Every structure is written in C-alpha cells, then in structure tokens.
Amino acid sequence: MADIHTLDIARQRDDELLSRLIDGECSHDERVDLELRLVTDADLRARLEEFRSNDAYFRSVLAAQDNSVKGATADRLANYNPRDDRRSFGIYKFAVAASLVLATAVVMTNNLWKSPLSDTPQIDAVLAQALDTAPSTAEGWNIIDDERALRVVLTFPAADGQWCREFMLASDASHWRGVACRSAQSWVTQVIGREVFLEQQGGYRTASAATSHPIEQFIDQTATDIALSADEEIALIARSWLTDSNP
Amino acid sequence: MSQLTANQKAVLMNELTGLKRFSASLTGDRDDADDLLQLTVERVLERGMPTDAHAGKWAYRVCRNLWLDELRAREVRSRFAKAEVASNSDLGVSDAGGLERLEFERVDQAINTLSEEQRTVLLLVAVEGRSYAEVAEVLDIPIGTVMSRVARARRSLAEKIA
Numbered sequence: 001m002a003d004i005h006t007l008d009i010a011r012q013r014d015d016e017l018l019s020r021l022i023d024g025e026c027s028h029d030e031r032v033d034l035e036l037r038l039v040t041d042a043d044l045r046a047r048l049e050e051f052r053s054n055d056a057y058f059r060s061v062l063a064a065q066d067n068s069v070k071g072a073t074a075d076r077l078a079n080y081n082p083r084d085d086r087r088s089f090g091i092y093k094f095a096v097a098a099s100l101v102l103a104t105a106v107v108m109t110n111n112l113w114k115s116p117l118s119d120t121p122q123i124d125a126v127l128a129q130a131l132d133t134a135p136s137t138a139e140g141w142n143i144i145d146d147e148r149a150l151r152v153v154l155t156f157p158a159a160d161g162q163w164c165r166e167f168m169l170a171s172d173a174s175h176w177r178g179v180a181c182r183s184a185q186s187w188v189t190q191v192i193g194r195e196v197f198l199e200q201q202g203g204y205r206t207a208s209a210a211t212s213h214p215i216e217q218f219i220d221q222t223a224t225d226i227a228l229s230a231d232e233e234i235a236l237i238a239r240s241w242l243t244d245s246n247p
Numbered sequence: 248m249s250q251l252t253a254n255q256k257a258v259l260m261n262e263l264t265g266l267k268r269f270s271a272s273l274t275g276d277r278d279d280a281d282d283l284l285q286l287t288v289e290r291v292l293e294r295g296m297p298t299d300a301h302a303g304k305w306a307y308r309v310c311r312n313l314w315l316d317e318l319r320a321r322e323v324r325s326r327f328a329k330a331e332v333a334s335n336s337d338l339g340v341s342d343a344g345g346l347e348r349l350e351f352e353r354v355d356q357a358i359n360t361l362s363e364e365q366r367t368v369l370l371l372v373a374v375e376g377r378s379y380a381e382v383a384e385v386l387d388i389p390i391g392t393v394m395s396r397v398a399r400a401r402r403s404l405a406e407k408i409a
Binding site for chain 1: 250251252253255256257259260261262263264265267268271277281284285288289292301303351354355358369370372373374375376377378379380381394395397398401402404405408409
C-alpha cells in the first residue's frame with residue numbers, strides 16, 4: 001500500500017510539473033529535466049497530450065457558450081467618457097497600459113539605444129518558436145534556453161499584412177527590446193535596441209516612458225490597429241498565425 | 248480613485264468577453280453571469296481606478312469581490328429561505344449535432360463538475376492565458392496555490408473525461 005501511496009504522490013508531482021510546462025511556468029532546469037524524461041517516458045508523454053487535449057476541449061466548450069455581453073453593459077462602457085490623456089500616445093502607450101503598469105522603476109540612458117549593433121541578437125529557431133507560441137504578458141519571463149529569457153509584450157498588425165510582436169529579450173550579457181514581424185513563416189527583426197531592465201519588487205520596467213523611443217516610433221509608423229487583446233492573440237496563436245481577417 | 252483614462256477604457260472594452268467567461272465560471276449560471284458583469288462594469292465606472300492600474304486585472308478583482316459579496320448575502324438569505332441551487336447546465340451551450348454534441352456535452356458536464364475554484368483558475372490560465380502571478384493577484388491567493396489548483400483541475404478533468 002505504501003508503494004501505491006508513493007506512486008500517487010509521484011504522479012501528482014508529475015501532473016503539477018506537466019501543468020506548469022503547458023503554462024510556461026517551469027524554471028529552465030525543470031523544463032530541461034522534464035523534456036528529457038518526456039523523450040523516454042511514453043506514459044508521461046501521453047499524460048501531457050491528455051492535458052493539452054483537455055485544455056483544447058475546455059476552450060472549445062467555453063467558446064461555444066454564449067459569451068456575448070449584454071447590450072446594456074457594453075453600451076454603458078462604450079458611452080463612458082474617459083478622462084482626457086494629456087497627450088495622444090497611440091498604440092504604444094495603449095500597449096504599455098495593458099502590459100507594463102505593474103512595473104515600479106525605470107532607468108534608461110539614451111545612449112543605450114544603438115541600432116544597428118554588431119552584437120544584435122539574431123532570431124534563431126528557438127527564439128522564433130517562442131515568438132510563435134508565447135502569449136504576451138505584463139510580467140514574468142519565458143526561459144527559452146540556457147542564456148536567454150523572453151517576454152513578448154504585445155502583438156499588432158502591420159500595414160503590409162504581417163503580424164508583428166514587440167518583445168524583451170534578457171541575457172546575462174545584454175538586455176534588448178525589439179519588434180519582429182512574421183513573414184513567410186519566419187520572424188524578422190524590424191527594430192531592436194539594447195536596454196536596461198531593472199528589477200524591483202518582482203517587476204520590471206524599461207524605458208518605455210521615453211516618447212522618443214525607437215520602438216514607439218516604429219509601431220506608430222507601422223501599426224494599422226491597436227494591439228490584439230489576450231483572446232484575439234490566443235486565437236491567432238492557435239491558428240498558427242493564419243486568419244481570414246489577416247490584416 | 249480617479250476617472251478611467253481612455254487607455255483603461257480601451258483595455259476594459261477588450262476584456263469584456265473574458266470577464267463574461269470569468270463571471271460565468273464564478274456563478275455557474277448565465278443570468279447571474281450577466282448580472283455580475285453588469286455590476287462589475289458599473290462599479291468600475293462609478294469608482295474608477297488608479298491611473299497606473301491595469302484595467303483588466305482591476306476589473307477581474309472587482310468582479311471576484313462582488314461575487315464574494317453576493318455569496319455572503321446569499322448565505323444570509325439562505326438562513327430564511329431554501330437556497331436555490333443553480334444548474335450548471337444553464338450556461339447556454341450552443342447547439343451542435345449528433346455524436347459531436349454528445350461528446351461536447353460529456354466534456355461540458357466534466358467541466359461543470361469541477362469545483363468553482365478549479366474551474367475559475369483553469370479558465371484564467373488555459374483560456375485567458377494569464378500567468379500564475381496574474382491569477383494569484385486577481386484571486387488574491389498565493390502563487391503556489393494557483394500552481395497546485397491548476398494541476399488538480401487538469402487532473403480532475405482528465406479523470407472525468409477519461
């Protein structure tokens with residue numbers, strides 16, 4: 001009986017690890033260990049697929065439910081007159097509001113922005129895969145390999161019909177902020193610059209407040225619409241970036 | 248509290264559908280979900296939020312707190328009247344056909360047998376794409392609890408659907 005109990009605890013631990021892997025919440029070491037086990041452990045692979053499949057079921061069931069918002073509620077919000085912002089910030093500031101408000105400190109020196117740079121990070125297969133699949137988030141990092149952590153900040157449509165993503169890339173050596181656009185199933189860097197992210201109280205904030213930021217300029221000039229909502233982005237990722245309403 | 252900014256309003260508009268799903272997950276009832284969403288929007292618009300607050304997260308927290316208030320009120324009322332148990336089948340699943348519908352209903356039933364806590368946390372993570380840290384913030388629970396609750400939800404769902 002003790003063995004059964006031990007097995008069940010081990011199973012629960014594995015379930016939690018698999019769950020965190022699916023959600024992108026594993027540490028780098030945990031992910032590496034788990035992926036090695038997945039290569040050799042068919043039961044574990046099956047369990048992972050079962051979880052992913054059930055997640056998909058869950059999403060499809062919810063998608064089929066009546067998620068419409070009552071007209072009165074939507075109208076109440078639509079007719080609400082917000083406080084005027086002092087300046088017109090455009091899409092970039094919208095995205096900042098949606099993604100970076102939890103951060104608590106900002107430090108950047110203007111001379112950190114140098115583009116192009118000889119050591120500018122390239123979008124290799126690992127980074128491209130992460131750009132393909134990682135949802136945008138206001139906090140947290142997606143450890144993509146031994147040396148790099150990625151946070152995708154937002155997704156927006158460009159005038160030429162491509163989807164573009166603003167991202168932050170951190171390594172021991174440098175921190176970068178850039179925009180890559182998806183073209184012919186690959187990601188191409190459009191603008192990138194070195195930046196300093198200072199961590200305070202568990203959050204990060206970059207120099208996004210600087211209105212002369214090259215990223216902001218790029219997005220203002222390129223974007224044809226506001227950034228995708230979380231739902232829209234999840235749906236787009238699920239469709240492998242293919243959509244009838246491709247901008 | 249200050250009036251919402253234009254950006255906060257825009258974020259809130261984009262979050263409405265997700266908030267509706269969140270409301271439905273909390274209440275397990277379509278009509279209650281509509282009412283809860285309406286109350287949430289009213290509360291946010293009436294009381295505003297700090298200028299630097301993320302409108303989405305703020306609204307989710309308001310929604311959850313309003314539902315907790317409602318649950319407390321219902322508990323008081325139930326001392327004097329028999330509580331009416333809402334049917335989870337009242338979530339407004341759209342029509343599908345034949346075998347697909349049977350499978351759909353089986354999964355739907357499995358989801359509805361999850362506890363509210365498990366259903367809500369799985370919704371926020373697996374459907375809304377929230378990080379564990381964000382869910383912890385919205386639900387006001389430790390991140391470790393989010394982690395274990397999501398795993399238990401997936402485990403339960405696997406057992407029920409299998």
